[in-house]
Amino acid sequence: MIKNTTKWVLPIITALLTLFLVISSFMPHRKTLIVVTRETTATKKQIWKQWADVPNRKNWDTSMEYATIxxxxxxxxxxxxxxxxxxxxxxxxxxxxxxxxYTDRFSLPLFAKMDFIHMIKPSDKGNEVTFKVELKGPFIFVYAGMIEKTLKAELPLAVDKLISLAEAD
Structure with missing residues (x-):
């Protein structure tokens, strides 16, 4: 019975994996999920201080329980x-x-990587802070929708809170 099952299960699994790989080869391998940019009167040092203080990121990112470096x-x-x-x-x-x-990279299953790109640039008000999140890899379509929805709900609030803390420093 097991030998008979193996005869048809293995070819089906192989065909499905092949189909999955072929489909993914036509899909984009990089997707920008979100870009959040805010102007601030905070100095580069004030912003950088918030970013570099990894254990206290939970003060501006309320979805975070903790972070270490x-x-x-x-x-x-x-x-x-x-x-x-x-x-x-x-x-x-x-x-x-x-x-x-700076950019921090998170590795996900199925060879995917998620990069959080953080930038500070001079602006008319003082500085412009940008957070950009990119998803890379052959199977990003597996993650994109779910992650994008969460980021759009949470990241703008986190950036606003970061700016508030940096300006108050």
């Missing part, structure tokens, strides 16, 4: 983030130029 706030450092109702996630800072920008 293993080492200094720089390229190559890693850490963990625990969001409410979500499993623990690990990240790596893949780019960091002090007082200008």
């Amino acid at each position: 293993d080492g200094p706030f720089q390229t190559g450092s890693t850490g963990e983030v625990k969001l409410s109702g979500q499993p623990l996630s690990k990240y790596e800072i893949i780019y960091c130029k002090e007082l200008e920008a």
